[in-house]
Amino acid sequence: MAILPIVKYPAPVLKRRAEEIKKVTKEIRRLIDNMAETMYDAPGVGLAAPQVGESLRLIVVDPTGEEAKELIALVNPEVIAGEGEIIGEEGCLSVPGVRCDVKRWAKVKVKGYDPFKEKMVEIEAKDLLARIFQHEIDHLNGLIFLDRLGRVKRELYKRRYLKHLKELEKKSNNSK
Ligand code: NI
Numbered sequence: 001m002a003i004l005p006i007v008k009y010p011a012p013v014l015k016r017r018a019e020e021i022k023k024v025t026k027e028i029r030r031l032i033d034n035m036a037e038t039m040y041d042a043p044g045v046g047l048a049a050p051q052v053g054e055s056l057r058l059i060v061v062d063p064t065g066e067e068a069k070e071l072i073a074l075v076n077p078e079v080i081a082g083e084g085e086i087i088g089e090e091g092c093l094s095v096p097g098v099r100c101d102v103k104r105w106a107k108v109k110v111k112g113y114d115p116f117k118e119k120m121v122e123i124e125a126k127d128l129l130a131r132i133f134q135h136e137i138d139h140l141n142g143l144i145f146l147d148r149l150g151r152v153k154r155e156l157y158k159r160r161y162l163k164h165l166k167e168l169e170k171k172s173n174n175s176k
Helices: 026-041 127-140 151-174
Strands: 046-048 058-061 072-090 100-114 119-126
Touching: 026 046, 026 058, 026 072, 046 127, 058 127, 072 119, 072 127, 100 127, 119 127
Parallel strands: none
Antiparallel strands: 046 058, 058 072, 072 100, 100 119
């Protein structure tokens, strides 16, 4: 297993619709293992394949954030139903240094192929798990959490983030 580099916004791979996975090959299984390891290492509670530079419809999620405690991997996941609305704080491994409140469905039903169980599954989720699913599936459609804000807030947060990113890059160049 390997820890993969996490792609930072505004990389193009984070802005496009990811490709459907036709077959869960050995390479896809290896990618799933590596994505899980990368998520736990970060640490994070969810990771979508575009965040490691792979434009594929694949996510890993663990609301506990603890190694393999409640790991879920889903291939070609979709939100098929949503209910209620809830506001909660989010951040993203691809958008370091930014956290903000995002409105989401309170409960969702998610459908996808479970590569561990080797079958299609439907998962009903609420609370944090529902939020993570919506955030990660957004990544597969080229959206980040800031795209879920109103126009004014979205532009403000994106501007602030890009400035912060430049400073981070300057720092890492100086230390080279
Ligand atoms: Ni994210």
